[in-house]
Amino acid sequence: xxxxxxxxxxxxxxxxxxxxDVERRRVALMELADLxxxxxxxxxxxALGDPAPQVREAAIGALVEINGPAYAADFVxxxxxxxxxxxxxxxxxxxxxxxxxxxxxxxxxxxxxxxxRDAALRALTKLRNPHALAPALAALxxxxxxxxxxxAATMLGWLKAPDAVPGLIAACRDLAPEVRRAAVGxxxxxxxxRAQKAATIALSDPDWQVREAAAxxxxxxxxxxxxxxxxxxxxxxxxxxxxxxEALGKIRRPEAIAVIGxxxxxxxSNLRKCATAALGExxxxxxxPYLAAHRDDPDPDVRKxxxxxxxxxxxxxxx
Amino acid sequence: MPxxxxxxxxxxxxxxxxxxxxxxxxxxxDVCPLDVLAINGVDGVAYMRYDECWYCMPCETDCPTxxxxxxxxxxxx
Amino acid sequence: MSGSTAVTHVVExxxxxxxxxxxxxxxxxxxxxxxxDLRVVLMEKANVKRSGAISMGMDGLNNAVIPGHSTPEQYVxxxxxxxxxxxxxxxxxxxxxxxFEMIQYLDGLGVKFARGPTGDYDVRxxxxxxxxxxxxxxxxxVKKLLYRTLRxxxxxxxxxxxxxxxxxxxxxxxxxxxxINTRTSEFVVIRAKAVVLACGAAGRLGLPASGYLFGTxxxxxxxxxxHAMAFHxxxxxxxxxxxxxxxxxKDYNGPACAYVTGPLGGYTANARGSRFxxxxxxxGQMMLEFHRELESGAGPVFLKLDHLAEETISTVETILHTNxxxxxxxxxxxxxxxxxxxxxxxxxxxxxxxxGHSASGVFVDEHARTTVPGLHAAGDLANVPHNYMLGAFVxxxxxxxxxxxxxxxxGFGVLDRDFIRHEQERVLAATTxxxxxxxxxxxxxxxxxxxxxxxxxxxxxxxxxxLDRLSEIRDDLEHxxxxxxxxxxxxxxxHSILDCAEMAARASLFRTESRWGLYHHRxxxxxxxNDAWFCHSLMEKASDGSMxxxxxxxxxxxxxxxxxxxxxxxxxxxxxxxxGD
Ligand SMILES: Cc1cc2nc3c(=O)[nH]c(=O)nc-3n(C[C@H](O)[C@H](O)[C@H](O)COP(=O)(O)OP(=O)(O)OC[C@H]3O[C@@H](n4cnc5c(N)ncnc54)[C@H](O)[C@@H]3O)c2cc1C
Ligand code: SF4
Ligand code: SF4
Numbered sequence: 001x002x003x004x005x006x007x008x009x010x011x012x013x014x015x016x017x018x019x020x021d022v023e024r025r026r027v028a029l030m031e032l033a034d035l036x037x038x039x040x041x042x043x044x045x046x047a048l049g050d051p052a053p054q055v056r057e058a059a060i061g062a063l064v065e066i067n068g069p070a071y072a073a074d075f076v077x078x079x080x081x082x083x084x085x086x087x088x089x090x091x092x093x094x095x096x097x098x099x100x101x102x103x104x105x106x107x108x109x110x111x112x113x114x115x116x117r118d119a120a121l122r123a124l125t126k127l128r129n130p131h132a133l134a135p136a137l138a139a140l141x142x143x144x145x146x147x148x149x150x151x152a153a154t155m156l157g158w159l160k161a162p163d164a165v166p167g168l169i170a171a172c173r174d175l176a177p178e179v180r181r182a183a184v185g186x187x188x189x190x191x192x193x194r195a196q197k198a199a200t201i202a203l204s205d206p207d208w209q210v211r212e213a214a215a216x217x218x219x220x221x222x223x224x225x226x227x228x229x230x231x232x233x234x235x236x237x238x239x240x241x242x243x244x245x246e247a248l249g250k251i252r253r254p255e256a257i258a259v260i261g262x263x264x265x266x267x268x269s270n271l272r273k274c275a276t277a278a279l280g281e282x283x284x285x286x287x288x289p290y291l292a293a294h295r296d297d298p299d300p301d302v303r304k305x306x307x308x309x310x311x312x313x314x315x316x317x318x319x
Numbered sequence: 320m321p322x323x324x325x326x327x328x329x330x331x332x333x334x335x336x337x338x339x340x341x342x343x344x345x346x347x348x349d350v351c352p353l354d355v356l357a358i359n360g361v362d363g364v365a366y367m368r369y370d371e372c373w374y375c376m377p378c379e380t381d382c383p384t385x386x387x388x389x390x391x392x393x394x395x396x
Numbered sequence: 397m398s399g400s401t402a403v404t405h406v407v408e409x410x411x412x413x414x415x416x417x418x419x420x421x422x423x424x425x426x427x428x429x430x431x432x433d434l435r436v437v438l439m440e441k442a443n444v445k446r447s448g449a450i451s452m453g454m455d456g457l458n459n460a461v462i463p464g465h466s467t468p469e470q471y472v473x474x475x476x477x478x479x480x481x482x483x484x485x486x487x488x489x490x491x492x493x494x495x496f497e498m499i500q501y502l503d504g505l506g507v508k509f510a511r512g513p514t515g516d517y518d519v520r521x522x523x524x525x526x527x528x529x530x531x532x533x534x535x536x537x538v539k540k541l542l543y544r545t546l547r548x549x550x551x552x553x554x555x556x557x558x559x560x561x562x563x564x565x566x567x568x569x570x571x572x573x574x575x576i577n578t579r580t581s582e583f584v585v586i587r588a589k590a591v592v593l594a595c596g597a598a599g600r601l602g603l604p605a606s607g608y609l610f611g612t613x614x615x616x617x618x619x620x621x622x623h624a625m626a627f628h629x630x631x632x633x634x635x636x637x638x639x640x641x642x643x644x645x646k647d648y649n650g651p652a653c654a655y656v657t658g659p660l661g662g663y664t665a666n667a668r669g670s671r672f673x674x675x676x677x678x679x680g681q682m683m684l685e686f687h688r689e690l691e692s693g694a695g696p697v698f699l700k701l702d703h704l705a706e707e708t709i710s711t712v713e714t715i716l717h718t719n720x721x722x723x724x725x726x727x728x729x730x731x732x733x734x735x736x737x738x739x740x741x742x743x744x745x746x747x748x749x750x751x752g753h754s755a756s757g758v759f760v761d762e763h764a765r766t767t768v769p770g771l772h773a774a775g776d777l778a779n780v781p782h783n784y785m786l787g788a789f790v791x792x793x794x795x796x797x798x799x800x801x802x803x804x805x806x807g808f809g810v811l812d813r814d815f816i817r818h819e820q821e822r823v824l825a826a827t828t829x830x831x832x833x834x835x836x837x838x839x840x841x842x843x844x845x846x847x848x849x850x851x852x853x854x855x856x857x858x859x860x861x862x863l864d865r866l867s868e869i870r871d872d873l874e875h876x877x878x879x880x881x882x883x884x885x886x887x888x889x890x891h892s893i894l895d896c897a898e899m900a901a902r903a904s905l906f907r908t909e910s911r912w913g914l915y916h917h918r919x920x921x922x923x924x925x926n927d928a929w930f931c932h933s934l935m936e937k938a939s940d941g942s943m944x945x946x947x948x949x950x951x952x953x954x955x956x957x958x959x960x961x962x963x964x965x966x967x968x969x970x971x972x973x974x975x976g977d
Pocket of ligand 1: 414415416417418419420439440441442447448449450454455456457458459557558559560594595596597613614615617618619621622650651720721752753774775776777783784785786788
């Protein structure tokens, strides 16, 4: 079947790898990536040592297509390349290597290059590799790069390892807001007082997105004391109030009805929606006057929820 | 009926100095779903040959040298 | 060039998949996984690397049935309601049952779905009742991963070959396909024991408001070749009158809103900035209200985001301007539109056939089998409703597996040499002329007539006029001129577009009621008539070659749907607040 015979194409491309012209070698590697024929393995690996960085980068791309995980060690070596695009390509390649790369990557969480550290953490996140716990905790505590600390926090959230809790709690006070936000989110797997306390403190964080994450966390893990959430209903950002309302709904605290009820008059309908839903969740007769007064909300989604909430309150009264 | 050729604008442009089609690259031509790009046999540079573009951008995204720019076709602007 | 001297490659394969977009690659992959020593060929008009609707990735799964968020039963009910009851629930249930497994499979290939802080899927609520949207903000690598998998499994890929006709053997079963290279005009005849057809939507049916032939909602390679080929091979097509019409960004013609911006607080508004829809989920009812608002003094219609926080708007921008349709940011910049300060004008799309978004297409069962033995169909061209991307993957998988099984039990069908010779003559005819009309002109004319006469609201007399005009154009096909292989592809596409336009008109005339909101809104039959029309309409090729329609009963439901539930979906328009609804 001549239509599928790629033999001639393969030999032409392998020939082009010997060209003096950098771009020809690079183009040949791009084509070899397309072909993904293991028969080209030896030549493509040799191109990892090409003098031109764009050729080395293309060689990584070709190896990924031929059989990425088999070349994880090559990619790790390429993390030391002088050229940043090559290091980036190597990092991206490692992220696609799956479990084979895990042992190679854990050693790189303490690499001198922030790009490599970050890439290692990101790749390990999905693998949920327990051996990455200690180096990630170290990175979270002391890495100079906030992007790396953030990736460490995220990885620890995915790991759901009890040993990570103290480190994550400490990271809730990190200088960089994106790290605090990731750390607060990561605590979602923790079902005890420690997470509640950290989230409560984070509810008064200077950054609104951290406060939002804290309110969301409290909704997920529950909180015995509703007071901090009740005061979060006075947050200047409606996004925070919306999450606080959701959280109060989930823990079904009637004492929050008054503050949630106030939110029913807010101009942003997303907040009114969350507040109405929360009153429905709480399903307490005290919510009825608030709900009844807002039957005619201008937003249909809110009205729909309002009907549902009123029905729930009434059901609760009956039973 | 007799036929004529007419002038029309095309939304994709290629930077001659960056394009390495002369070195064997055909990436943009390969990926275009509408098959409207081609390599010019004279100067060895990719160009848009037919005004039939979905402004979907694989040509620009996949070009290894950043030579391709996709604009919105005039009629849509 | 002439039929006799044309270069013709002949290929034999166990399973042939036609169309390498979304459903097609998955069909090929699953056929190979089912039976690794099978020969599997994937034939594609463009290049599998970047072809089809998901060429640049997708914003998210619109219909993910994930345990803990929704159940298959709930999903089947909602799809039944959303389609005004005209649904065979079997295939929908089969999809729903496999949807989560497919997500995990794609995840295993490396497709990135949105995750919450501890790595669980971050499912969002959009639909009326259940929760089905799983965003994929980094979804741009889907095609790359599919391509890699096809390579690893040694599926034979034939790029830049356009299928023009399916080949059937005497006893009516499938025998293969004939196609032509879009750059060299070489033919390929592929003999296959079983075939999966996955050529996507018929997206070049109506003309976009911009007037630009290729400024369609659908990827314009999907011009209805698959629908036309299925018809000519004798397969039944269902409910073609249930058009696809989508609410889009005006002129840009890309998707606007519901799935991405909805969960973040964006919504469809009228000129006053008020909501007029209860739910932005795309449906015929929603489109009807959208159309009414457009036509009323309260229109035009806008996507409203300007009330959202800066951080939320940047999130929206990153998603909408990097995946799926990345040129969108350029379009807005060109017009000076900023989500922070401007509402974005929206409009209705041109009409098309697409089960991804509505319910029409080649009639299939839960194994993606058509009415032609050995021929399967999946994705936007098969009639499993509201398929979207995940449906294309799942039904593609069903098709690939069923085709693998079918091919194990049979030999090759005998090819009809005369048919092949006639087809080669038909295909090359446009290259033999020097005088005539260009494909572009004929295409423009057909699609302009589709807009004039078939775009809903549908009017009987107008649709009859459409049939008159279209039959005149059928004569013009004999005058098409193609100057090169590329134009020849366009000329052949014109044939498909014309077939689809005629099917659209005839199917619409057949169903003498209104249903599916705007999709089949007949002004002179305004009511839904469940007594006469609670059924599929099937279109087939009669022995004289003409298009005939018949009624087909709906398969007994797996889950009954109460009338009240059905009504809830119909009320998508906001009622005045004062009524206290
Ligand atoms: C702009 C846009 C946005 C969307 N957004 C979403 C979303 O966010 N989420 C979601 O779930 N779904 C979304 N969808 C829907 C989803 O992408 C489609 O339902 C799905 O991809 C359809 O898959 P398919 O295989 O049927 O078609 P495609 O993927 O389009 O594949 C069809 C293939 O057939 C080929 N072909 C056509 N004719 C021939 C021929 N004659 N011979 C050979 N090959 C041929 C084409 O080149 C193409 O590659 C969107 C669709 C579009 C257009
Ligand atoms: S992809 Fe870029 S470099 Fe390659 S041919 Fe096209 S424009 Fe030239
Ligand atoms: S934008 Fe899309 S259709 Fe236009 S030239 Fe590039 S790849 Fe082709």
